[in-house]
Amino acid sequence: MQDILFDFISKYVSLTEDEKNAILSLDIFRSVKKGAILLKEGQKSQDNYFVLKGCIRKYYIIDGEEKTTAFFTEMEGLTPHCAINNAPSEYFISCVEDTILIVANTDMGVELNTKFPKFQLMCGVLSEELLAKQQINFDEFKTSSPEQRYMNLLQKRPDLIQRVPQHQLASYLGIKPQSLSRLRARIVEKNKG
Amino acid sequence: MQDILFDFISKYVSLTEDEKNAILSLDIFRSVKKGAILLKEGQKSQDNYFVLKGCIRKYYIIDGEEKTTAFFTEMEGLTPHCAINNAPSEYFISCVEDTILIVANTDMGVELNTKFPKFQLMCGVLSEELLAKQQINFDEFKTSSPEQRYMNLLQKRPDLIQRVPQHQLASYLGIKPQSLSRLRARIVEKNKG
DNA sequence: TTCATTTCTTAACTTTAGTGAACGAATTTA
DNA sequence: TAAATTCGTTCACTAAAGTTAAGAAATGAA
Structure with missing residues (x-):
């Protein structure tokens, strides 16, 4: 299971055994059943999600109706808005299938980043990639x-x-x-x- | 004119006179007439845009029709996709009004960032903010x-x-x-x- | 398995967006 | 200034999405 994670990371930075162990020691792997809800509207949470296997879904409930705005599958990550601005979440996150996740809260991120600046570098690249992808998706949707x-x-x-x-x-x-x-x-x- | 820029920056980091001068010496201010095209489809460019006054617009031409997907007004910045992946642009950028811009290419950014790590910090915050805003916009559009x-x-x-x-x-x-x-x-x- | 619930499809009808055309108003250009 | 172009609106018509309802199929729970 961990191999999936390290294979992914190796595309961006190469890790020493020390660094790998530092990650593993955080105990971040979670196995979640289909239908389980990871985050509810109104809830505050610092957790970030990264899908190793399976599929999670982000949705709003507007006028009693579910509005799904995103799916995250293998090797895709989600930082909920509420984890950034520490406000109650406007949306739900749930599992479409039985899913294996990495769940990391912001503190862990900070800890890793200060210990191993490499991670900060990788996060920068990832977030730039994500922003670009996001923009293209939005443009395609609109047009x-x-x-x-x-x-x-x-x-x-x-x-x-x-x-x-x-x-x-x-x-x-x-x-x-x-x-x-x-x-x-x-x-x-x-x-x- | 520069004051607009420094006022904006001061919301994120505080600059010394040295740093301000370093920015000014780059000669990055441009005044552009309404209707002028800053970037064309198929063109390669390293330029990033930041609007100080006025409005610029991003649009595709699909089947001969203009499809506008974004507007950028005062204190909003645009990093074209082609400047990130060094590929020909898929879209146009033009001025909706007479506009005062900061035009900075990626090299300048790198130069500033290495000289003054502060900037890198600010860029990180800005890009995180932008990603969050972008996601909310997309969700609102979809729903x-x-x-x-x-x-x-x-x-x-x-x-x-x-x-x-x-x-x-x-x-x-x-x-x-x-x-x-x-x-x-x-x-x-x-x-x- | 059986019952209940959820999901998917179909259908009829309503509402809204796309299309093509026309026209006046505003803006450019010569 | 005059002519030409672009722009915004309206109209009639077509196409597609929303709504409501019904029923079949799949799924989940007892």
């Missing part, structure tokens, strides 16, 4: 229709379409489940004719 | 209808509605200019009834 968004997702994250319930996917695409069903039927129809 | 997005904009950035042409605003909201006109008429109608 395309629901149907295009679905086709795009089919190309870029085909796994999501398999592993995530339709109604969660729908709200991720900014539409209702019924519209997603219809839209899919429409696409099949086009490919026939 | 709301065009009409809600317009109402939201009216609250959060009323200045944009005044200073930006309607058709650019429309595509920023993810709709066509005709739909924005109609939507506005609809809102007025509601407030009458």
Whole structure:
């Protein structure tokens, strides 16, 4: 399990045994059941999540309706807004599947960063990468229709379409489940004719 | 003009005269006319932009149509994706109004950062702030209808509605200019009834 | 397994956005 | 200033998404 983590880190910085042990000693690995809720609206938490295996989901409840805005799968990390500004969370985080996570709070991060400046370097790179990815995603979302968004997702994250319930996917695409069903039927129809 | 910059910076770190002079010696201030294009699709550039006064706009041309995805006004900065990965730009950047900018390329940044670690600190904070803002914006966009997005904009950035042409605003909201006109008429109608 | 709940799809109807065209107003350009 | 272009709005029509409801399929719990 730890190997997955160290393989990932090795893409950014190389670690000594000391450093690896420092990470392991933090006891950060968590195994979480499908459906479990990691963070609730209104809750304060310092925890950051990094998915080693499985899938977690970020969603709001607006007018009693779940609005899913993001999924995080293998090798993707999530720093909840509430962990940055120490305010109650505006959203929920839950597990789409049985998931193996790294859960690290901000203090741990600070501790590691001061002991091993390498980490700070890696975090900088990661956050820059993330910002860039985020911006491109947003632009793509804005400039395309629901149907295009679905086709795009089919190309870029085909796994999501398999592993995530339709109604969660729908709200991720900014539409209702019924519209997603219809839209899919429409696409099949086009490919026939 | 420089005062605007130093006032802004002073919110994050305090600068010595030396440091201020180091910044000024870079000769980074640019005055740009309305309509001027700062970056074109396909072009490579290392330049980052920071708006001191005025407004710049980021847009794609997709199937011959302009798709505006962002506006940057006073005290907002833009690091084009092409400046990070040294690839041709996928989008354009142009001036919505006569604008006073700071234009800094990546080398300058590196030079300042090594001379004055303070800057690196500030950049870290800024990029974290930006990422958080970006994520909230994206979530809001995804979870709301065009009409809600317009109402939201009216609250959060009323200045944009005044200073930006309607058709650019429309595509920023993810709709066509005709739909924005109609939507506005609809809102007025509601407030009458 | 059986029952209950959740999920997905379909359908009819409503609302809203996209499209193409027209027109006046505002802005540019010659 | 005059002509040309761009811009914003309106209209009629089309296409797509929202809404409400119903039923089938899949999932989960007792």
